[in-house]
Amino acid sequence: MNITREKVVSTLIKDKRVPQLETASAFASTNIALCKYWGKRDIELNLPMTSSLSVSMGELGASTKISLSGTEEIWLNGEAVSTNTLFYQRLIEFFDLFRPTADTKFKIETDTNIPVAAGLASSACGFAATVKALDKLFAWEQSDSHLSILARLGSGSACRSIYDGFVLWNAGIAKDGMDSYAEDLEYVWPELRVGILLVDSKQKSISSRDAMQATVETCPYYKLWPETVNKAIKVVDEALEQRDFWALGTTAEANSLAMHALMLATTPPIIYSQGGTLELMQKVWRLRAEGLPVFFTQDAGPNLKLLFLQKDEEKLKEQFAQMRVVAPFAKVKESTHV
Amino acid sequence: MNITREKVVSTLIKDKRVPQLETASAFASTNIALCKYWGKRDIELNLPMTSSLSVSMGELGASTKISLSGTEEIWLNGEAVSTNTLFYQRLIEFFDLFRPTADTKFKIETDTNIPVAAGLASSACGFAATVKALDKLFAWEQSDSHLSILARLGSGSACRSIYDGFVLWNAGIAKDGMDSYAEDLEYVWPELRVGILLVDSKQKSISSRDAMQATVETCPYYKLWPETVNKAIKVVDEALEQRDFWALGTTAEANSLAMHALMLATTPPIIYSQGGTLELMQKVWRLRAEGLPVFFTQDAGPNLKLLFLQKDEEKLKEQFAQMRVVAPFAKVKESTHV
Numbered sequence: 001m002n003i004t005r006e007k008v009v010s011t012l013i014k015d016k017r018v019p020q021l022e023t024a025s026a027f028a029s030t031n032i033a034l035c036k037y038w039g040k041r042d043i044e045l046n047l048p049m050t051s052s053l054s055v056s057m058g059e060l061g062a063s064t065k066i067s068l069s070g071t072e073e074i075w076l077n078g079e080a081v082s083t084n085t086l087f088y089q090r091l092i093e094f095f096d097l098f099r100p101t102a103d104t105k106f107k108i109e110t111d112t113n114i115p116v117a118a119g120l121a122s123s124a125c126g127f128a129a130t131v132k133a134l135d136k137l138f139a140w141e142q143s144d145s146h147l148s149i150l151a152r153l154g155s156g157s158a159c160r161s162i163y164d165g166f167v168l169w170n171a172g173i174a175k176d177g178m179d180s181y182a183e184d185l186e187y188v189w190p191e192l193r194v195g196i197l198l199v200d201s202k203q204k205s206i207s208s209r210d211a212m213q214a215t216v217e218t219c220p221y222y223k224l225w226p227e228t229v230n231k232a233i234k235v236v237d238e239a240l241e242q243r244d245f246w247a248l249g250t251t252a253e254a255n256s257l258a259m260h261a262l263m264l265a266t267t268p269p270i271i272y273s274q275g276g277t278l279e280l281m282q283k284v285w286r287l288r289a290e291g292l293p294v295f296f297t298q299d300a301g302p303n304l305k306l307l308f309l310q311k312d313e314e315k316l317k318e319q320f321a322q323m324r325v326v327a328p329f330a331k332v333k334e335s336t337h338v
Numbered sequence: 339m340n341i342t343r344e345k346v347v348s349t350l351i352k353d354k355r356v357p358q359l360e361t362a363s364a365f366a367s368t369n370i371a372l373c374k375y376w377g378k379r380d381i382e383l384n385l386p387m388t389s390s391l392s393v394s395m396g397e398l399g400a401s402t403k404i405s406l407s408g409t410e411e412i413w414l415n416g417e418a419v420s421t422n423t424l425f426y427q428r429l430i431e432f433f434d435l436f437r438p439t440a441d442t443k444f445k446i447e448t449d450t451n452i453p454v455a456a457g458l459a460s461s462a463c464g465f466a467a468t469v470k471a472l473d474k475l476f477a478w479e480q481s482d483s484h485l486s487i488l489a490r491l492g493s494g495s496a497c498r499s500i501y502d503g504f505v506l507w508n509a510g511i512a513k514d515g516m517d518s519y520a521e522d523l524e525y526v527w528p529e530l531r532v533g534i535l536l537v538d539s540k541q542k543s544i545s546s547r548d549a550m551q552a553t554v555e556t557c558p559y560y561k562l563w564p565e566t567v568n569k570a571i572k573v574v575d576e577a578l579e580q581r582d583f584w585a586l587g588t589t590a591e592a593n594s595l596a597m598h599a600l601m602l603a604t605t606p607p608i609i610y611s612q613g614g615t616l617e618l619m620q621k622v623w624r625l626r627a628e629g630l631p632v633f634f635t636q637d638a639g640p641n642l643k644l645l646f647l648q649k650d651e652e653k654l655k656e657q658f659a660q661m662r663v664v665a666p667f668a669k670v671k672e673s674t675h676v
Contacts, residue, residue: 220566220596221559221603228558228603254605258558261603265559265566265596267588268623275613285606 002044003176005153009097011176012146013138017100020139022068026132028161029061030114030125032194032297032305034252035232036259037157037169039216039225046156047180049216050229051171053236054160057194058328061161062112062122064129066137069107076110094127094154098134127154128161148181165329166240168233187240188329193313195306195323199276208300211263211270218267228258249295249307256297274302280320287319340382341514343491347435349514350484351476355438358477360406364470366499367399368452368463370532370635370643372590373570374597375495375507377554377563384494385518387554388567389509391574392498395532396666399499400450400460402467404475407445414448424545432465432492436472465492466499486519503667504578506571525578526667531651533644533661537614546638549601549608556605566596587633587645594635612640618658625657 037052074081074088081088095106110126131151135142142150144162148169152159160167160182166189172180206214216222232255239247263270277298284296284306292312296304306323308316313325375390412419412426419426433444448464469489473480480488482500486507490497498505498520504527510518544552554560570593577585601608615636622634622644630650634642644661646654651663 220569221562221599224559224562231558250605254603254607257607258603261559261599264602265592265599267592269592269595271616271619273616275616278609278611278613278616281609 002042005044005097008045008149008153008176008178011178012142012150013098013140016138016140017098019068019100019104019137021137023065024133024136025063025065026129026136027061027063028125028128028132028158029056029058029164030122031056031157031160031167033157033160033299034236034248034297034307035229035255036299038229038259038262039212039222040156041171042175042177043213045177045180046152046154047177048156048169048171050226051233052157052160052169052229053185053233054157054167054169055192055194055328056161056164056167057326058164058330060114060196060326061125062110062114062129064111064126064133065109066130066133067107067109069105071107072105073107074110075108077112090154091130094130097153098138123155124157124161127151127158130154131158132162145181145183148183149177152177152180168237185237185240189240189243190327190329191310192328193306193308193310194326194328195308195316195320196326197280197304197306197320197323199274199280199302199304201303206270206300211266211300214268214270215262215266219262219265221262221265225258225262229255232258245293245309249293252297252307253295256299260298272298272301277302277304280304283319287316292316340380343382343435346383346487346491346514346516349516350480350488351436351478354476354478355436357406357438357442357475359475361403362471362474363401363403364467364474365399365401366463366466366470366496367394367396367502368460369394369495369498369505371495371498371637372574372586372635372645373567373593374637376550376567376597376600377560378494378550379509380513380515381551383515383518384490384492384497385515386494386507386509388564389571390495390498390507390567391523391571392495392505392507393530393532393666394499394502394505395664396502396668398452398534398664399463400448400452400467402464402471403447404468404471405445405447407443409445410443411445412448413446415450428492429468432468435491436476461493462495462499465489465496468492469496470500483519483521486521487515490515490518506575523575523578527578527581528665528667529648530666531644531646531648532664532666533646533654533658534664535618535642535644535658535661537612537618537640537642539641544608549604549638552606552608553600553604557600557603559600559603563596563600567593570596583631583647587631590635590645591633594637598636610636610639615640615642618642621657625654630654 031054033052033054035053037048039049041047041049112122128151131147148159148162151162160169163184166185166187167182168185169182232251235251284294287294294306294308296306298304369392371390371392373391375386377387379385379387450460466489469485486497486500498507501522504523504525505520506523507520570589573589622632625632632644632646634644636642
């Protein structure tokens with residue numbers, strides 16, 4: 001018998017079902033996985049096959065405002081979201097988990113400063129911000145671990161966006177996922193920079209949700225993914241401790257490519273890369289061959305995120321004129337749980 | 339103790355070390371693997387980790403003329419090959435295996451009608467034609483299986499180019515590789531067409547020889563390649579017997595992508611695709627979604643080979659204006675062993 005999302009929510013929020021405020025807002029950073037999450041052991045609860053490790057993106061993310069309302073409405077970046085979109089349905093189903101009575105309606109307004117559904121984890125920060133705002137609205141006063149679990153019920157990688165900095169999502173083994181939440185890694189690396197290179201910011205053709213499911217079901221190499229990503233997590237954790245940027249970068253880049261390799265060998269095949277993606281990869285490799293410590297990671301979209309250090313920022317801006325640079329440790333935008 | 343190429347050659351040609359002609363010529367078709375050869379269990383003897391299955395490309399291939407000569411010379415498509423190229427060294431080392439005396443010199447002239455080193459198996463047909471010509475020059479009268487073994491010593495996939503039509507290269511298990519040769523599959527499929535789409539005919543940046551070695555050594559998924567390709571061979575063999583083109587095409591395409599997936603997960607990563615390659619793949623998938631039975635396979639280069647049937651040739655020529663169409667069963671250019 002499978003455990004439902006409703007059951008998990010009840011276990012966590014107990015009888016705190018009555019809104020304590022008319023409106024509440026929160027911000028959550030998007031996050032970039034250095035060791036990727038790819039594949040679920042439980043689709044309903046978004047329980048992952050493996051652990052994963054990410055870095056939160058500071059100022060880049062989503063702000064969500066939730067208000068009690070006479071009508072159910074979802075707004076994204078100032079535009080009303082149509083009720084027949086997948087986005088609308090997914091978010092409403094999520095709110096159904098928390099609705100005190102059937103006729104409680106919410107107005108949900110989300111503003112993001114990143115392209116939506118272009119492999120930049122917009123759903124991760126969106127669901128994390130939503131859960132943080134719900135925590136205020138209902139005065140749950142949940143721990144970060146519990147917020148992380150609640151965010152996971154919306155979107156797997158959202159559980160990592162509850163925190164700033166480096167974050168480890170422990171896969172866990174429990175059937176109800178109560179041990180599957182993210183935790184803050186203590187490492188701080190102020191010189192770390194992430195450069196976002198947009199190749200195409202259009203909606204992707206296949207969602208990461210569907211793509212990872214197809215991979216789990218049909219890729220002949222998938223069974224070796226868990227040991228591949230577990231090894232990468234160990235190396236990256238060690239690299240963070242040692243401040244070994246070369247080890248961090250090579251491992252993150254290889255892990256990203258190992259994930260895309262899985263997709264290439266999936267039936268039907270999934271290729272998120274475009275010509276522009278390949279050209280950028282070749283350019284990164286060229287620069288690295290010339291001695292510049294720069295690496296990339298790619299998620300479920302054609303865009304790349306470069307990893308480099310502050311000292312090389314100017315050189316890289318010259319090479320990639322359109323790059324948006326994020327300093328994950330520049331400042332903490334908001335404490336993780338107010 | 340490893341077995342050398344010299345030992346294998348001695349076992350096969352015995353004392354037939356004296357040229358019986360001043361000059362001899364032969365042609366061999368290039369071949370396209372439908373189930374790929376990727377990875378060696380013995381580098382010196384080009385013994386493969388797995389079996390593979392190919393189709394020979396009829397008129398597309400190499401003609402090699404070998405003459406006894408006062409000076410050692412290699413000519414490729416009418417141009418003298420410089421002695422300091424890898425190509426020159428590799429071919430001379432191969433001829434060293436057969437040189438009756440240290441001062442016997444050869445003039446080797448090869449003409450190909452395919453781009454060299456662009457993942458179109460130019461070395462496969464080159465070494466196969468060379469071995470066929472040597473067989474005439476020395477009057478060895480070797481069986482096709484033995485010619486296949488000798489060609490393999492030059493380049494692995496050359497062992498398949500000894501034959502026309504569909505060809506199976508049995509991996510074998512013997513240490514000396516005497517059971518690792520190709521054989522003619524009896525299937526004939528006159529309607530089969532292969533369309534060659536050149537994206538870039540420049541020399542590739544990493545040879546398939548080096549690329550497969552890197553894959554074997556560093557790709558975390560490589561250990562699942564043998565079962566992946568063995569399954570594909572079974573399905574393709576069945577598809578050839580049943581004339582099930584859809585099964586043939588989907589399996590060949592998936593196997594090709596599974597090979598490139600290995601390379602993507604290799605350290606450092608190997609990507610033969612270019613932007614144009616990805617665009618062509620997307621176009622093939624679009625046409626197939628519209629009901630056209632067309633598939634692709636990709637080797638160690640950016641170019642694609644389309645698989646389709648005669649009935650769709652005109653439609654596909656409209657879609658791919660630059661495509662060169664080969665009918666593998668149009669005519670037998672030359673019997674496999676004259």
